[in-house]
Amino acid sequence: MAKKTKFQLIKRRFVRERQIWMLCIPILVFIAIMQYLPMLGVITAFMNYIPGTSVFKSEWVGLLHFKTFFASPDFPMLMRNTLAIGGLNILFGFPAPIILALLLNEVRSKSFRKFIQSTSYLPYFLSWVVIASITFTLFGNEGIFNEFLLRFGFTDQPIAFLGEGGKYYWGIITGLGVWKAVGWNSIIYLSAITSVDPELYDAGKVDGLGRFKSMWHITLPSIRPTIVVLWILSLGSIFTAGLEAPLLIGNSQTRDYSEVIDTYVFTYGLQLGNYSFATAIELVKSIIAISLVFGANRFTKKVMDTSIY
Incomplete structure (x- = not known):
């Protein structure tokens, strides 16, 4: 019941501040694309990645x-x-x-x-x-x-x-x-x-x-x-x-x-x-x-x- 009430409060606050959140969407999308998406490339640290080839076809070399x-x-x-x-x-x-x-x-x-x-x-x-x-x-x-x-x-x-x-x-x-x-x-x-x-x-x-x-x-x-x-x-x-x-x-x-x-x-x-x-x-x-x-x-x-x- 307490969790449900907390969720309802968050939902109510989100609806009340929806205009502010709408303004934040472009910034959040930019951060996601420019900051978080490139983090997927960290996996190449454990591979012998060759530019121009698929990451999934690269040799796994571990550490x-x-x-x-x-x-x-x-x-x-x-x-x-x-x-x-x-x-x-x-x-x-x-x-x-x-x-x-x-x-x-x-x-x-x-x-x-x-x-x-x-x-x-x-x-x-x-x-x-x-x-x-x-x-x-x-x-x-x-x-x-x-x-x-x-x-x-x-x-x-x-x-x-x-x-x-x-x-x-x-x-x-x-x-x-x-x-x-x-x-x-x-x-x-x-x-x-x-x-x-x-x-x-x-x-x-x-x-x-x-x-x-x-x-x-x-x-x-x-x-x-x-x-x-x-x-x-x-x-x-x-x-x-x-x-x-x-x-x-x-x-x-x-x-x-x-x-x-x-x-x-x-x-x-x-x-x-x-x-x-x-x-x-x-x-x-x-x-x-x-x-x-x-x-x-x-x-x-x-x-x-x-x-x-």
Whole structure:
């Protein structure tokens, strides 16, 4: 009886909100076709799939592609580079928009704040092709940065920032990633800050809190749920170092530091046509990412009573 009543409530609510659900249908169809339907291709990770032939006629090889990947001499390098770049992106890229949003919230001049916001948003709309060109102009052997170092006597010869065995690569790629996304990612934090009750700041002033202490004791705790949720979701991208940046800025000299799982999949999947092997690698990456998200969600739910579901 209870189940029937629950079903009737759901049905009644659906009928009442049918217009909203009708608006959602195109979006749900798009997600189903573009996101869920391609998941059926995961089965090719367990086959020797040849493009142009039927999946059902492909040879079943089980876990062969997974074993090949784990036994590959490139596996330690790929894991190190991917984790390093992904970890640095989270370490520096995650707090940067929070800090920017907090500082922008303290700016009293509206015109200056809008200028800073617009300036920080702009890099997000630049393609990695443009950013790669800027990088070569700045950090090339005859680039602006080397010209500056030579002119002021900081070095006697140009420094190969985009060479030198790749020892500068992680720092450059992390800095570019933070610069590109910091403004755009700060939008959601600025939105969360606007929902903070102004009376809390008034009470803080009465208690003698300055601007920094108000930021630390009022603003940050108020937007903590937003920070936690976005941190949980960001952990899923730790194995996603990106394809465009390493592909465009990396080279043969920096391969030991720039080759990541995404570029490895691109090479074997699209350039060499080994789709099954590339699918197996992506499946491993996806399973690890999902596990990290669910693990972090469970941890924050238990410790902070905040989670994404």
